[in-house]
Amino acid sequence: MNRQNSIQNTHFIVIASALLLAWFFVYQSAVLGMEAIWSRSDTFAHGYFILPISLWLLWRDKDYLLKAQPEFTWLAVPFLAGSLLVWLIAYAADINVLGQLSAICSLICLIWLLLGNQLAWRYKFPLAYLIFAVPMGENLIPWLQDVTAWFTVAFLKINGIPVFRDGLYIQVPTGMFEVAVACSGIRYLIASIAVGTLYAYLTYSKTYKQVLFILFAIVLPILANGIRAYGIVAIAYYSDMEYATGADHLVYGWVFFGFVIMIMFWLGGFFADKADDENKPESLSAQASKKLNNIIPSTALLALLVSYFVIKAVPVVELPEDHAKASAQYHSTWGIQFVDAIKVSYQAEADDLEVFVAQYANRQTQGELVAWQNVTHDYERWTEVAREALVIANQPVMLVHLRDIAGNPRSYIYQYKIGDFYTVSRSKAKLMQAWNSLTRQSDFSEVRAISLAGSVDLSKVSKKLQARFESLSAAESSLEK
Structure with a gap:
């Protein structure tokens, strides 16, 4: 039996390695594009930590995972095909973020295909958390700028400071401010959602609590950024434009955001679910080895290779030197x-x-x-x-x-x-x-x-x-x- 299990495990590792290598071969431009964005953008620098966090979440349940017997599933194949179709469209139209999202979704589908329905469902959160590696959300910047400007003007009026707003420009008696892209709060929002979602998973066992805390992690940074922008204008107003008008307001913003995250965790801790025996991972009884169906991974591999040759047929124009x-x-x-x-x-x-x-x-x-x-x-x-x-x-x-x-x-x-x-x-x-x-x-x-x-x-x-x-x-x- 041990020898049979060893052969089965080796068989699984070979197939999994082949599929993952084929995935990287097809999506290498999308993966490298994501890494390039992580390295140059403070907004998406957290992308480096998403895969290690997902692997750590899996390793927390290693006693169960190492004893489990994977079983290939056909159910993941149509989802993989749909993700590859999205990749073809994204590649042809040069939509980088959609191609990167397709890369992560295809990776999730491949892991689902390899582990089987039962194991994939058990580890649905570590798999879904990989979505946060995709550098997306910048399309929210114009909306966040408007919301920040609205909050700033509302708080200034409450405080009795004369204010006039013209689009993204806010004028007070001592000067004029613009709600620029850096003031939109997109960095705070994306980081808060990523961290808040992880905190909700680790702290709460009840689904409604997890959903409520994630919504809290979305609303709080938007409100906090409005307060931060108001504070910058108010400080500049009362100091006669001496403070909070240069680089110091950016430093103030990060300090303020750190304080907001601390408050968010502190408040969330009051409603944490206590760990008990019901929440501990159940033990896994001995399972009989099942013969893995090679047709399923072969179909997935064929789909990956077909998509690769299709995208290679899309013409890419070299830019002229001038x-x-x-x-x-x-x-x-x-x-x-x-x-x-x-x-x-x-x-x-x-x-x-x-x-x-x-x-x-x-x-x-x-x-x-x-x-x-x-x-x-x-x-x-x-x-x-x-x-x-x-x-x-x-x-x-x-x-x-x-x-x-x-x-x-x-x-x-x-x-x-x-x-x-x-x-x-x-x-x-x-x-x-x-x-x-x-x-x-x-x-x-x-x-x-x-x-x-x-x-x-x-x-x-x-x-x-x-x-x-x-x-x-x-x-x-x-x-x-």
Whole structure:
């Protein structure tokens, strides 16, 4: 029996190693991309600790785990196939965060496939906790900035400090403050959720307590960041802008966040479930060895290899040597910025009209059309007053009205052109890029924008804008010749 178990264990280790190596082979760009973000971003530096924490959670139950007999399961295969399909779409559209999420989900599915349903369910939390390794959540920054500004103004009014808010700018009698990206509290929120979720799992055995504490870990840092921002403005106001206006307010923020986390754990400890015999892991009785079904891991391995060869068929465009120079040769009035484009066209025309076009490959060695660093206006200089969806020259466009800190208005319209498809939605643009790449309909896309000084009266400028968009549509793309 011992010899049979030894052979079975060796068989399992060989199959598991082959599948995990195949997983890394397919997802190596996503895994290395995650590590690169962990190393350069304070917001996601906790990603280095997620896998060790998950392994430690498994090792806590080693007495049970080492005696358990794994049993391959078919149930994980369709979930693995779905995750690989998401990977193909993410790779073709160059959506890094979606590809990284697919990598982690595929890893969870493979472990589930190898351990079987019973063991995978027992270790569902250590497996699910791997999701926190994915550097995601930056799309919440604009919303968090608005919430922080709202809390700051509300607390200042309660305190009796005169305040005026214009978008993300907050003005008090002694000076003006901006709720910048660093003030959004995204770092505090993501770290609090990751730590709070682990604390809830280790401290509570009842599901409702775990859910309530995780919700508490989400709400508390948002509220605390609003109090922190209010404190910075209040300190600057009462000190006549001597304190809390430079780097010291960042240090103050981290100290304050550490205090908030300590309070969160202290309060959570009052409701901790006491350890008793019912919560101790049950012992595992001797199990008879079962013959492992090699067809299941073979199917998973085949799916991984097929996805690898499909993504290799997606064309990747090498950037020309002068792409950086081309991207740096324009300085628009309203601050549009699209970096690492293959080709950039910028023209300042009569009547203070500016035209901007940036062309990208659907997938290129560096840069992408839809990325966080690509913006249609300078958010630090301009405040968005309003936007409206329109149709010009039978094409959808978005009209955006801006105002700077001095009250000067400016407007612009923009759209994305993905092959022969036009949209103003970033998500639709990404999906169409993926579709065009996988079906080889078109390998290139572009963003178009036209800006005018003042508040645009469409009844007066519609003909001019329509003529300009028709000329852009009629021009043949030099990339696809």
